[in-house]
Amino acid sequence: MEKSIDLKELKWVHEPKRAVVDHKKIILETEPNTSLNLLGKSAEAVEMELCPRGNFHFSVRCDFLYKKAFDQCGIVLYDANGRKMVCGCEKRDGEVSKLVCRVYHSDGTDRSEREIGSAIQWMYYRVWVRGGIVRIQYSFNGKRYSDLREFAIGTNVMKIGIYACSPGNSAFDCVFSEAILDEEG
Numbered sequence: 001m002e003k004s005i006d007l008k009e010l011k012w013v014h015e016p017k018r019a020v021v022d023h024k025k026i027i028l029e030t031e032p033n034t035s036l037n038l039l040g041k042s043a044e045a046v047e048m049e050l051c052p053r054g055n056f057h058f059s060v061r062c063d064f065l066y067k068k069a070f071d072q073c074g075i076v077l078y079d080a081n082g083r084k085m086v087c088g089c090e091k092r093d094g095e096v097s098k099l100v101c102r103v104y105h106s107d108g109t110d111r112s113e114r115e116i117g118s119a120i121q122w123m124y125y126r127v128w129v130r131g132g133i134v135r136i137q138y139s140f141n142g143k144r145y146s147d148l149r150e151f152a153i154g155t156n157v158m159k160i161g162i163y164a165c166s167p168g169n170s171a172f173d174c175v176f177s178e179a180i181l182d183e184e185g
Helices: none
Strands: 001-005 011-012 018-021 025-029 046-050 056-065 072-079 082-091 096-105 110-116 124-128 132-137 146-152 160-163 173-183
Touching: 001 146, 046 072, 056 072, 056 082, 056 160, 072 124, 082 124, 082 146, 096 146, 110 146
Parallel strands: none
Antiparallel strands: 001 173, 011 046, 018 025, 025 173, 046 160, 056 124, 056 173, 072 082, 072 160, 082 096, 096 110, 124 132, 132 146
16 A cells, blocks of 8 residues: 655664754755765665565655765665665766666676756656565656666565765755655565
8 A cells, every 4th residue: 555654754874964854854965975885784875764564666756956976865775685776866067967776786786877967956766676576767757757777686675765975075955755655565
């Protein structure tokens, strides 16, 4: 059953110094020189998570005001062994940003990406998990989604979350809202 998520119920993995959380919206500011470490659980990026059960889909809107190259925010998926997938928009230059999905394996990382205009300042993300298959989708309007990536995952124990970071000497504001979770049990 699809339901809006009370964003106050998400748990901080790494809490920012400046954030406002209410039931429908999370507003935060990243800090300079923060990023997600590859496979570890000890990231300096802002992260929040929830633990769905069984098959599910999760969607969220992310609004961002990037300032410098590699500022980024989006969604993150963990399995029992640590970070499995990161998907978000990354600023590159004044004309181009990239929609990027990284999937982590025991022997490395692979990446899918799509260029988008740097004038885009919001994105909807959706993750579908069904029978060990994960599908990552994105949308510019929250109604029509396109596939970005699909991969197999070997466990039903997962955590889904949001993240934001500024790997360079930068900081930016972002807002997460319209979060929806549909658990099939």
